[in-house]
Each structure stands twice: as structure tokens, then as C-alpha cells.
Amino acid sequence: MDDKSFYYIERAVEKKDLTIERISTGIPKLDELLQGGLPKNSVTLVSGPPGSGKSILCFHFxxxxxxxxxxCLYISVDQKIE
Structure with missing residues (x-):
């Protein structure tokens, strides 16, 4: 490959918009860790052991x-309705 080939590769990368639109989790510090929140129009699995805060995270969101x-719609397959 010559120098001209690298020029075309760099130009192709420059034109691509890699910005991901994000949605706030409702928890500012978590949004900061996630670079602005959860990716919009995506599926996010929240898992962990009992008592780890999964439901609280979902309720904040x-x-x-x-x-x-x-x-908004919340679906839980583990918790009983009280």
C-alpha cells in the first residue's frame, strides 16, 4: 500500500459519524460513567444477584x-404484585 491508500482510509473514517444518541438513566453519576446514559433505540439487559439494585435502577430510568x-412500560417476571 502506498501513502495515497492511507489518505483514503483516513478520509473514510473522518466522514463517519460515530456519535451515539443516549438517554438518561435518571442517575447523574451513572450517566457520567455511561458517557451520557444508555444508547437510544437499544436493548439493555440489567442483571445481578438479589438486592443488587436492578429494580431501583429500572424505577429511576x-x-x-x-x-x-x-x-414507559416496566415488565418484571420475578416480582409479585403487592
Missing amino acids: INAGIKNGER
């Missing part, structure tokens, strides 16, 4: 969505 006027 849904609460942030409701405050932004978004429609």
Missing part, C-alpha cells in the same frame, strides 16, 4: 422517562 413526557 422509568421515572426520568415519565418526567420527559415519554411513554
Whole structure:
């Protein structure tokens, strides 16, 4: 490969927009760790042992969505309705 080939590769990379739109989790410090929140239009699996905060994370996320006027749905297959 010559120097001209590398020029074309660099130009192709420069034109690609690698920005990912993100949605807040409702937890500012977590959003900071996730570089702005969860990727929009994606599926995120939240898993962990009992008592690790999975449900609390989901409730914060849904609460942030409701405050932004978004429609939200929470589905749990482990918890009983009280």
C-alpha cells in the first residue's frame, strides 16, 4: 500500500459519524460513567444477584422517562404484585 491508500482510509473514517444518541438513566453519576446514559433505540439487559439494585435502577430510568413526557412500560417476571 502506498501513502495515497492511507489518505483514503483516513478520509473514510473522518466522514463517519460515530456519535451515539443516549438517554438518561435518571442517575447523574451513572450517566457520567455511561458517557451520557444508555444508547437510544437499544436493548439493555440489567442483571445481578438479589438486592443488587436492578429494580431501583429500572424505577429511576422509568421515572426520568415519565418526567420527559415519554411513554414507559416496566415488565418484571420475578416480582409479585403487592
